[in-house]
Amino acid sequence: MSTLDKTTIENLAEHLENAELNAQAVTKITDDYPDMDWEDAYDIQWEIRRRKEARGTRVTGLKMGLTSWAKMKQMGVETPIYAFLADYFSIDEGAEINTSELIHPKVEAEIAVITNRVLKGPGCTIAQVMAAIEAVVPAIEVIDSRYENFRFDLKSVVADNASSSRFITGGRLRRIDQVDLKTLGVVMEKNGEVVELGSGASVLGHPAAAVSMLANMLAERGEEIPAGTFIMTGGVTAAVAIEAGDSISVRYEELGSITINVV
Amino acid sequence: METQKIQAYGDELYAALRECRMVDPLTEREPDISIEDAYAISSHILSRRLADGERLIGKKIGVTSAAVQNMLGVNQPDFGYLTDRMVVEEGGVLNISKLMIQPRAEGEIAFVLKKDLQGPGITATDVLQATDFIVPCFEIVDSRIRDWKIGIEDTVADNASCGYFTLGQMAVDPRSIDLSTCGMVVELNGQVISTGAGAAALGSSPVSCVVWLANTLGRLGTSLKAGEVILSGSLVPLQPIKPGDCMAVSIGGIGRTSVRFD
Numbered sequence: 001m002s003t004l005d006k007t008t009i010e011n012l013a014e015h016l017e018n019a020e021l022n023a024q025a026v027t028k029i030t031d032d033y034p035d036m037d038w039e040d041a042y043d044i045q046w047e048i049r050r051r052k053e054a055r056g057t058r059v060t061g062l063k064m065g066l067t068s069w070a071k072m073k074q075m076g077v078e079t080p081i082y083a084f085l086a087d088y089f090s091i092d093e094g095a096e097i098n099t100s101e102l103i104h105p106k107v108e109a110e111i112a113v114i115t116n117r118v119l120k121g122p123g124c125t126i127a128q129v130m131a132a133i134e135a136v137v138p139a140i141e142v143i144d145s146r147y148e149n150f151r152f153d154l155k156s157v158v159a160d161n162a163s164s165s166r167f168i169t170g171g172r173l174r175r176i177d178q179v180d181l182k183t184l185g186v187v188m189e190k191n192g193e194v195v196e197l198g199s200g201a202s203v204l205g206h207p208a209a210a211v212s213m214l215a216n217m218l219a220e221r222g223e224e225i226p227a228g229t230f231i232m233t234g235g236v237t238a239a240v241a242i243e244a245g246d247s248i249s250v251r252y253e254e255l256g257s258i259t260i261n262v263v
Numbered sequence: 264m265e266t267q268k269i270q271a272y273g274d275e276l277y278a279a280l281r282e283c284r285m286v287d288p289l290t291e292r293e294p295d296i297s298i299e300d301a302y303a304i305s306s307h308i309l310s311r312r313l314a315d316g317e318r319l320i321g322k323k324i325g326v327t328s329a330a331v332q333n334m335l336g337v338n339q340p341d342f343g344y345l346t347d348r349m350v351v352e353e354g355g356v357l358n359i360s361k362l363m364i365q366p367r368a369e370g371e372i373a374f375v376l377k378k379d380l381q382g383p384g385i386t387a388t389d390v391l392q393a394t395d396f397i398v399p400c401f402e403i404v405d406s407r408i409r410d411w412k413i414g415i416e417d418t419v420a421d422n423a424s425c426g427y428f429t430l431g432q433m434a435v436d437p438r439s440i441d442l443s444t445c446g447m448v449v450e451l452n453g454q455v456i457s458t459g460a461g462a463a464a465l466g467s468s469p470v471s472c473v474v475w476l477a478n479t480l481g482r483l484g485t486s487l488k489a490g491e492v493i494l495s496g497s498l499v500p501l502q503p504i505k506p507g508d509c510m511a512v513s514i515g516g517i518g519r520t521s522v523r524f525d
Contacts, residue, residue, distance in 0.1 A: 069455070183515035185446025185460030194329075194466040199446025199458040199515065236458075253444040253460070253515050 002039040009040065013047035016160050019146035025103050028147045028156040041158035042221070048161055049084050060230060061085040061112075063141065064210040065162040066154070067203045067234025075154050080204065080234065082214050083162030093170030096263045097142055099244050102165055105144045105262075107242055108235035109186045109250045111200055111207045112139040112169060113176075117227045119211065121219030129208040129215070132227075133176040138186075138255040139232050140248065142166035143239055167232060171256030178254065181207045185253040186236040190246060196237035199253075207233040264293070264300040273307030276421055279407040280308070283364050286407055290414035301419035302483075308422055309344045317346035320492055322480075323402065324472045325423040326415065327464045327496030335415045340465070342476055343423025345492060351403075351429040356523045360506045363405045363426055368504050368522070369497035370449045370459070370512035372442070372469045373400035373430055376491050380473075382481020390473045393487075396434035397442075399512055399520045402494050403427045404501065428494060431520030439516065443468040446515040447498045452508060459498035469495035 004012070012029055019026045029044075030036060049059060066072055066080045091097060099105060116134035144165035145152060157163060181200045184207075188196040200207045210233040215225050225231070242248060246262040272289060279286045289296055289304075313319065326332055326340045351357045359366045377395035405426035408417045418424045447459040465471045472495045477487050487493065504510070504524050511521040 180515060183446045183448055183513050185444045185515050187444055187460050187462040194462045197460040197462050199448050199460060201446075201448040201455045202458045205455050251444045251462075253441060253446055 002043055003035050003037055004033065004040045004043070008033070009043045009047050012044045012159060013051060016044065016146055017048045017051055020165070023101055023103050025148040026146055028152045029159055030153050030156050036155055038155060038158070041155040044159035045083065045161050052086050058087040059084045060087045060090060061232065062214060062225065062229060063162065063164060063232040064214055064234040065157075067210050069204065077154060079217060080210065080213060081154065081158050081162050082217055083164045085164060085167060085230070085232070089164060089166050091166050091168045091260065093168055093258050093260065096261050097166060097242065098263055099242070102142070102144045103146060104150070105142050105165065105242055106239035107248050108141045108143065108239045109188045109196065109237045110139045110141050110232045110235055111181065111184060111186070111203065111252075112137050112230060112232045113207070113211060115225060115227060115229050115231065118224055119215040120224040121216035124212045124215035126206055126208045126212050129211040130176055133208070135173045136176060136179050136181070136255065137169050137173050138171040138250065138252040138258055140168045140250055140258050140260060141232055141235065168258055168260050170258040171252055174254055184255070187251045188237050188240065189249045189251070190240060190242075192247075195240055198236045200236060202236045203234045210234050264296060264303070269300060269303045270307055272420060273304045273311065276304065276407050277308045277311045283362070285364055285409040288408050288412050288414065288417050289420055290417050296416045298416060298419060301416040304420035305343060305422050312346055312348070317348045319344060320347050321345040321494070322476060322487070322491065323423055323425055323428070323494040324476050324496045325418065327472050329466060330500065335413070335418070337415045340472060340475055340496060341415065341419045341423050342479065343425040345425065345428070345494070349425065349427045351427050351522060353429055353432050353520055354522070355429065356525050357403060357427055358525045359403070359504065360525065363403070364407065365411060366403050366405045366426060366504050367501040368510055369402050369404060369501050370447050370499050370514070371400045371402055371494050371497055372461070372514060372517065373398050374437070374469070374473055374493040374495060375434070376487055376489050376493065378489050379486050380477040381486040382478035385474055385477040385481065387470045387474055390470050390477065391437055394437050397437050397440070397517060398434055399431035399514045399518050400494055401429045401510065401512055401520060401522050402497070403504070403522070429520055429522045430492070431518050433518030435517050442470055445517060448513045449499050449502065450511045451502060456502060457499040461498065463498040464496050472496045
């Protein structure tokens with residue numbers, strides 16, 4: 001049940017997308033719409049997606065957020081959140097993260113997958129996901145909440161496309177039968193020092209669970225995960241703030257490493 | 264600290280270990296206690312255990328994570344002695360209500376040596392060459408110091424807070440593993456409670472911990488011996504445990520081990 005009318009959804013989508021495009025922080029939208037619900041929040045996100053696609057921007061993937069059970073419990077929710085990745089979010093390894101285009105960026109180390117068949121919920125399982133993974137690749141996500149001082153609640157975050165802003169892939173590709181997604185270790189270094197580490201099980205106990213949940217959440221809107229989708233499964237590590245001059249390097253067990261400089 | 268005092272504190276901690284009771288922090292009672300004093304006390308406890316018929320089978324390295332080093336205000340690890348009586352068989356049950364005071368479990372990688380390592384001057388390459396195999400490991404630490412109110416000298420004197428340990432039965436060649444990125448998952452009663460990776464050890468890798476130990480012992484005039492088991496330090500936060508709990512640790516490329524508590 002949504003509570004906001006179409007015009008309000010469109011206005012909020014424009015408001016939040018402008019905040020993203022102009023790198024200007026705004027107050028959280030639930031301040032003005034305290035009664036908005038989850039469906040409203042995703043309606044706004046999908047409207048931002050429609051706006052971008054109407055301008056010729058391609059959606060190049062999907063991502064999951066809030067994939068730690070501890071954080072979900074803290075936020076009082078039982079499911080993670082999803083968002084889309086636009087073509088211009090992608091930064092090649094070797095290129096730079098340009099902070100002048102962003103508000104207050106943070107980076108997270110993630111395990112990403114590329115699927116080779118449609119995944120459709122409800123009832124999509126980890127087993128089906130694993131059978132549909134064409135490749136496992138490492139990724140760094142740059143998140144950049146458009147909300148001032150990171151003051152937000154989860155519905156505001158969902159509307160803001162889950163803070164999505166940039167992502168970097170690189171390293172090396174593995175097939176699903178060459179890695180154990182649960183124990184796959186990830187070590188993030190900032191300026192040469194280890195700042196965060198963990199293993200795949202930080203993501204909902206198993207990174208493939210993020211994908212099955214994504215399929216099941218999309219099904220609620222009559223959507224599916226198309227074959228060939230690039231999906232970032234969620235942060236293995238906590239988000240680390242970055243600023244111009246930083247160098248971020250993430251090493252992945254079996255998946256090589258990705259290094260990116262911040263300017 | 265004079266020998267008599269060192270022996271007295273060693274005897275006190277040995278008795279606390281045997282009787283499962285806590286003592287007040289040594290650092291409160293002896294503000295001038297040095298790390299050397301603390302190792303001398305630990306060594307005295309070991310001599311008491313050996314006199315009881317226990318056999319020295321290896322060493323453990325502690326205080327290897329940035330979090331614990333910051334908590335204790337130090338920038339290097341410590342070590343303790345492992346005896347045969349500390350071994351819990353894989354899949355076994357450890358009777359913590361009878362044997363331990365305030366136990367906490369930590370997931371580690373254990374090294375079993377096939378060659379002696381005589382420091383100083385030992386490098387990571389030397390450690391890899393001298394390692395026969397590595398295995399997943401749970402260490403169940405305990406502190407005889409009241410409420411874990413430990414300074415670095417307290418834990419060193421108390422045999423690096425050692426309790427019991429269990430080793431997995433999958434012996435893996437360290438040459439086939441990237442010990443810096445290998446990931447760890449710890450489950451408590453079926454729930455993932457923490458994850459980590461090799462680089463949690465000294466911001467580098469568990470190999471660096473063994474290097475530190477070999478060189479530290481070398482400066483003290485002793486060496487690591489072929490056949491010894493070396494617990495290289497926790498890769499995850501310590502987890503308090505209670506009777507009835509069961510825990511499992513899985514390490515990327517190395518395997519899994521589990522232990523139950525009674």
